[in-house]
Amino acid sequence: MAPVVEALLHALSGVPGADRAAIERLLDTAGGTGWDLAIPVHRFAAAAKKAPNDFATELAASLPDTPGVARRFAVGAYVNFEADPAWLAERTLAMVTALGDRYGCAAPTGRTVCVEHTSANPNAPFHIGRVRNALLGDTLARIERAAGHTVTTQYYVDDIGRQSAMVTWIWSKPREAWPPEIAATLEGGAETEERADHWLGRPYPAVAAYVKSHPEAAAELGELGDRLERGEDLPAHRRFCEAILGGMLESLRRVHVTFDEFVWESSLIHDGSVDAVIGRLRSAPHFVREENGALAIDTKSYGLPKEDERAVFLRGNGTSLYPTRDVAYHLQKFGRFERVVDVLGQDHLLHARTLEALLAEIGESRRPEFLLYQYITLPGGGRMSTRKGTVVWLDTLLDEAIDRARAEVVRRHPELPAGEAEQIAVAVASGAIRYHIVRVAADKAVAFQWEDALSFEGRSGPFVQYAYARATSLLRKAEAEGVATSAAPKGTELSTPGERDLLRVLARFPSVVAAAARTAHVHSIAGYGHDLAEAFNRFYQSTPVLKSDSERASRLALVAASRQVLANTLEMLGLERLDRM
RNA sequence: GGGCGCGUCGCACAGCAUGGACCAGUGCCCCGGAUUCCUAAUCCGGUUGACGUGGGUUCAAAUCCCACCGCGCCCGCCA
Numbered sequence: 001m002a003p004v005v006e007a008l009l010h011a012l013s014g015v016p017g018a019d020r021a022a023i024e025r026l027l028d029t030a031g032g033t034g035w036d037l038a039i040p041v042h043r044f045a046a047a048a049k050k051a052p053n054d055f056a057t058e059l060a061a062s063l064p065d066t067p068g069v070a071r072r073f074a075v076g077a078y079v080n081f082e083a084d085p086a087w088l089a090e091r092t093l094a095m096v097t098a099l100g101d102r103y104g105c106a107a108p109t110g111r112t113v114c115v116e117h118t119s120a121n122p123n124a125p126f127h128i129g130r131v132r133n134a135l136l137g138d139t140l141a142r143i144e145r146a147a148g149h150t151v152t153t154q155y156y157v158d159d160i161g162r163q164s165a166m167v168t169w170i171w172s173k174p175r176e177a178w179p180p181e182i183a184a185t186l187e188g189g190a191e192t193e194e195r196a197d198h199w200l201g202r203p204y205p206a207v208a209a210y211v212k213s214h215p216e217a218a219a220e221l222g223e224l225g226d227r228l229e230r231g232e233d234l235p236a237h238r239r240f241c242e243a244i245l246g247g248m249l250e251s252l253r254r255v256h257v258t259f260d261e262f263v264w265e266s267s268l269i270h271d272g273s274v275d276a277v278i279g280r281l282r283s284a285p286h287f288v289r290e291e292n293g294a295l296a297i298d299t300k301s302y303g304l305p306k307e308d309e310r311a312v313f314l315r316g317n318g319t320s321l322y323p324t325r326d327v328a329y330h331l332q333k334f335g336r337f338e339r340v341v342d343v344l345g346q347d348h349l350l351h352a353r354t355l356e357a358l359l360a361e362i363g364e365s366r367r368p369e370f371l372l373y374q375y376i377t378l379p380g381g382g383r384m385s386t387r388k389g390t391v392v393w394l395d396t397l398l399d400e401a402i403d404r405a406r407a408e409v410v411r412r413h414p415e416l417p418a419g420e421a422e423q424i425a426v427a428v429a430s431g432a433i434r435y436h437i438v439r440v441a442a443d444k445a446v447a448f449q450w451e452d453a454l455s456f457e458g459r460s461g462p463f464v465q466y467a468y469a470r471a472t473s474l475l476r477k478a479e480a481e482g483v484a485t486s487a488a489p490k491g492t493e494l495s496t497p498g499e500r501d502l503l504r505v506l507a508r509f510p511s512v513v514a515a516a517a518r519t520a521h522v523h524s525i526a527g528y529g530h531d532l533a534e535a536f537n538r539f540y541q542s543t544p545v546l547k548s549d550s551e552r553a554s555r556l557a558l559v560a561a562s563r564q565v566l567a568n569t570l571e572m573l574g575l576e577r578l579d580r581m
Numbered sequence: 582g583g584g585c586g587c588g589u590c591g592c593a594c595a596g597c598a599u600g601g602a603c604c605a606g607u608g609c610c611c612c613g614g615a616u617u618c619c620u621a622a623u624c625c626g627g628u629u630g631a632c633g634u635g636g637g638u639u640c641a642a643a644u645c646c647c648a649c650c651g652c653g654c655c656c657g658c659c660a
Contacts, residue, residue, distance in 0.1 A: 025599050040601045042640060052640075077640090078602060121660075163660060294658050305584035306656055315658045322660050347654050349585055374586070374653075381653085408622070428622080439608095440594065443586060445653060452593065452609080456622050459594080459608040466622050474619050519598065527595065530607075541615095541624045559619095581622070 003066045004037055004081055011063050016047040036083040036504070045077065052077035085500055086491025089558075092507040093489050096561040104509040104568050106148035106517075113149045114333050115141040117343035118252070118259075119156040122245040123167050124201035126252065127391035128448060129376050129384030135437045135574075136373055137343040138257040139522045142572045144341075147517035152337065155259045156329060159241045159266045161322065162225045166207045167200055167244065168237045169221050179214075182206040197247025198395075200240060201386075208387040229319050231270055238266075251394045255430045256574045263332070265325055273328040274320050277362065281313050281324070284361035292316035302357040304350065311354045323351065327358050330368060340368040341520075345375055346443070371520050373442035379449060392448065401429035401454050408456065409581070427576035428462050434574050435461030439526035459530050461575050467533035468570060469581045470540055471563035476579070478546060478556055485560055486553035493554040498539040502558065505535040506565050513572070529569045536562050 005023055012018035027039045045055035056074035063072050063079075068091070070084035096103045117137020120130045137153065144151045158164050170182060185203045211218040227233050252258070268274050278295070281287065286298040288310060295314040299306065313324040333340045344352060352370050359367065377383060384391045406425035409416065416424075436453050440446055456462040478485065494503065505528075512528045515521070539562075545555045570577050 021599095026601075028601085038602080040641090042601070046640075076602065158660070161660060290658075292658080296658085303584090304656085307583080308656090312658050317658085319658090321658070326660095345654085346586065348660090350655055351660085353584095372586085377653085383654090405622095412620080412622080444594080445587070446593095449593085455609075457609085458622095460622085462622055463608095466620085470620060470623085477619060521598095523595085527607085534607090537623055538625095540619080541621095544619070546619050580620075 004069060007063050007066045007069075008039065011059055012044055015044045018044050018047070036088075037081040038078050040078050042077050084491075085495060085503075088507065089491035089494045089499075089503050090489065092503055093557055093561050096506060096564050097557075100564060101568060101571075103565060104513045104572075105146045106510075106514065108150075109148040111149045111339065112337045113144050113151045113339040113341060114154055114337040115144065115151060115341045115343070116154045116156055116333070117141075118257070119158070120248065121158045121163055122197075122241045122248065123164060124204045124244070124386045125195075125197040126248045126394045127384055127386060128394055128397055128453075129391065131255070131394050131433075132373055132376050132437055132442075132446070133343050133345065134252055134257045135255070135434055136371060136442055136522055138574055139434075139438050139525070139572070140341065140343070140371060140520060142574065143513065143517050143522065143525065146513050146572060149339070152260045153258075154261045154263055154333075157241065157245060157262055157264045159237065159264055160225070160229055160269065160325065162221055164241065165221055165225045165228055165237070166204060166211070168228075168233075168240045169224050170203050170207050171200065171240060172236065178203075179210055179217075182210055195247045195250065196243040197245075197251075198393075200244050205387050205389040226317065226319055228266070229269060231266075234266065251398075254398050254426075255394070255434055256576070263329065265329075268325050268328045268332070269320065273332065274325050277324055277328045277331070278314055278320065280362040281327075281358065286361060290316070293318075297358060297361050299354070299357050302353070302360070304353050304357065306350070311357065313358065323354050323358060326351075326355055327362070330355065330359065331364065333368070334364070334366045340366075341371060342368045343371045343373070346372045347375070348372075369520075371442065374445040376437075376446045376448050379447060381447060384448075397433060397453065398429055400450075401432055402426055404454055405429045405432070405456065405462075413580075424578055424581050427578055428456060428465065428581065431461030431465050431575040432456055433461075435464070435526055435529075438573065439523055439530075441521065441523050461573070462581070464529040464533040464566065464570060464573075465575060465578050466581060467536045467540075468563060468566040469578045471536065471559050471566060472577075472579045474540075474545060474559055475556070475563060481546070483546060483556065484553055485556040487557075489554035489557035493551040494558055496539075496543055498535075498542045499555075499558060502535040502539045502562060505532050506561060509565055509568070525569065525572055529566075529573060532562075532566060532569060536566065 005020065005027065008023050008027070009020055023039070027037055041056045041059060042052045045052040048055060053076055056077050056079050060072050060074040060079045068084055068087045069081050071082040073080055115137055118130070118134040120126065141151050141153050170178065175183065182203050185206045189199060189202060191199055211221055224233065228237055281297060282295065284297060286301065288296050288298050290296055290312070294312050294316040296310045296312040298310050300309045311323060313321060315321065330340065349372060356367055375383060378390060382390065402425050405428040406421060409421045409424050413421065432455065433453060439459065509528065512524060516524045543555065545552065545559060548555060567577055
């Protein structure tokens with residue numbers, strides 16, 4: 001592309017507006033036309049006061065020869081550049097081979113990025129309404145790493161506040177003292193058989209309902225919340241939180257989501273950083289004191305869509321609120337990272353704006369970047385809510401996916417040992433779920449559908465995994481038969497339409513990754529994975545490799561490169577690579 | 582009421598940032614085909630569209646602007 005830009009720049013010198021930026025913006029890979037690069041010239045023709053079609057014809061004729069460009073010609077008001085296919089093939093394969101795992105990745109930038117995601121309260125098992133945050137965040141972190149940054153992922157654990165206190169509140173009471181409607185939730189379960197998050201989280205919805213209609217219980221709970229914030233009762237509470245969090249993380253590990261660091265909300269209170277924030281907010285420009293002693297910031301000048309136009313940061317009873325602690329958390333992050341990214345449900349938008357306002361009030365100029373996403377709703381519509389009990393657990397979905405995948409594996413490969421079949425089933429299941437969630441743009445609401453989530457065909461994770469398995473098994477066979485792969489594949493031997501299409505998709509990968517990082521469009525990597533797998537499958541179906549003669553070594557090199565790029569794509573999406581499936 | 586987001590074949594999505602060959606691409610569904618040949622979780626062919634509505638800007642609008650309609654979310658001394 002760069003040489004073509006230079007050629008155009010040279011040929012268009014003297015035309016007003018024909019600068020490098022304009023050319024780069026207009027020059028694009030031509031869609032279904034079959035040409036590799038194309039540029040519309042209307043704009044330049046107008047500037048030169050000529051008819052667009054004539055201008056294009058003249059421009060095409062006046063362009064200097066460019067390495068890698070086989071042909072250049074005008075069609076209507078467009079100038080097309082057809083790449084020399086052999087040149088493109090050899091260059092692409094050489095690049096993939098040389099870079100290997102790093103193909104598609106940018107050179108290290110040295111910039112540090114913190115991606116905070118998931119951060120679900122440790123009070124119940126992980127449900128699929130929450131999994132979008134985890135998958136978006138985890139995949140974004142992988143993309144940012146590929147973009148050359150040094151990435152740290154953080155999980156902010158909320159162990160302060162009433163929601164978090166509910167579990168401790170109920171479990172700290174002797175079982176005989178539990179209200180019957182809460183105790184009933186334990187029936188049919190077995191402590192020794194269920195994972196901690198499932199077992200300890202069982203009464204949570206009932207507790208939430210109970211305290212709504214029982215003021216004395218609500219008061220007790222509020223008191224516990226305050227004690228926790230003051231640092232009392234913390235060890236017991238921490239044990240419950242850790243037990244449940246441990247279970248939730250187990251669910252997340254099943255879909256290959258892990259974290260570099262955990263930041264406990266209580267630690268920000270106990271190390272004094274929340275107090276420091278409160279002190280700074282007290283002397284902020286728009287500080288106001290409410291009647292009962294609560295402290296707030298007047299947010300009129302920030303244009304928040306809040307009716308009362310103020311953000312309370314300290315309750316009348318002297319305890320802090322979530323936004324206040326979040327300011328402390330962000331100051332901590334700003335101190336360690338150059339960029340700070342928060343993955344948030346779009347219902348937290350107002351909170352994000354409030355956070356920005358509070359940061360401005362204390363004179364902090366840095367801001368986090370927000371990746372906002374819409375929720376996954378129930379099949380009939382409506383939010384999943386742990387408190388309302390309207391959820392599908394991630395574990396339930398995974399178990400179902402594994403069952404279906406296992407059935408498929410056994411049907412296809414009855415000879416496989418059970419252990420290997422199971423391993424494949426697990427990989428296919430998690431791949432299907434990850435891909436299904438991440439393939440849709442974050443700002444699109446998604447209604448959960450079992451059949452869609454569990455699809456192993458078409459635009460799915462297993463589709464991409466399958467292409468990789470095919471490539472792997474082909475190369476395995478080549479090795480077993482002692483067939484050599486060319487170290488210097490000849491572009492002229494890779495000239496079928498299927499090969500050229502595949503080569504083009506391979507060549508596209510680095511710019512797809514760069515664009516995904518720039519826009520935080522995580523779903524575009526999923527889209528690329530499908531395109532690549534599709535191109536490979538078409539090639540595979542239409543072109544013999546091991547059974548070919550003179551082209552065999554070159555074709556094997558193409559297969560090896562495809563396998564490499566499929567591997568890099570799968571890694572970026574967090575899907576397992578399977579040698580067979 | 583105010584704010585944010587979304588609205589594209591029957592269903593589910595991509596394309597919108599930077600308008601350009603888009604009489605719009607993909608998957609599912611439906612119909613028909615491909616396995617003596619490297620894995621048929623695949624491939625090939627067929628059917629399916631007022632890009633929510635109306636206006637505007639432009640040589641050019643799914644893409645930008647305005648208004649309206651529909652849906653979702655938010656507007657707590659919850660998180």
